[in-house]
Amino acid sequence: MKYQWVLFDADETLFHFDNFSGLKRMFSQYGVTFEKDDFQAYQNINKPLWVDYQNGDISALELQTRRFDSWSDKLNVSSNQLNQEFLNAMAEICQTLPGADELVKSLHQSGVKMAIITNGFTQLQEIRLQKTGMSQYFEHLIISEQVGVAKPDARIFEYAFDKMSQPSKENVLMVGDTLESDILGGNQFGVDTCWLNHHKLDEHETIKPTYTVNHLAELKNHL
Structure with missing residues (x-):
């Protein structure tokens, strides 16, 4: 060897890393039926943030919270809390x-x-x-x-x-x-x-x- x-x-x-299933699971706690269109909108925000993170332009915390900012406003829940619940959901379905x-x-x-x-x-x-x-x-x-x-x-x-x-x-x-x-x-x-x-x-x-x-x-x- x-x-x-x-x-x-x-x-x-x-x-x-089935983030669509994880997001569906997380948002169901808020009575939201998370659809493919919602996922596409999420990915349109999420993917460029990952590029910025890998390039060293933003921190891990900025990535994790900014991807949920629009949902935070809609649900009146902090972006940080949504991120924590998303990671918990991803751990459950791993x-x-x-x-x-x-x-x-x-x-x-x-x-x-x-x-x-x-x-x-x-x-x-x-x-x-x-x-x-x-x-x-x-x-x-x-x-x-x-x-x-x-x-x-x-x-x-x-x-x-x-x-x-x-x-x-x-x-x-x-x-x-x-x-x-x-x-x-x-x-x-x-x-x-x-x-x-x-x-x-x-x-x-x-x-x-x-x-x-x-x-x-x-x-x-x-x-």
């Missing part, structure tokens, strides 16, 4: 992706060390690891909200490597589903990368992963 460490992204790499459990157990049995580097938020990540039984396999959980910078910023990888006692970069693999954060971040930091391309997207002109797989089972075979 070439890799002594495998670093995983969390959302849509190890865990389903599931691992197909092949995630088998891959992680197999790597663990092979003596490979693992960590998670996520741009997601503390409230959800820690609960989810506990609920799915995954926490026992990971040496470190590195969360951008706590570090203060998000992938692809090299500083979150530097922070992780400090926690990992500075392994040789050639023995580390970064696995993630998002080219602009996981793969770009890993490439720029100088570690091998594996793009989990679930949706069979076209290759990027400039961001080139070391490996590309469509399923976690493929990665298991690769390793």
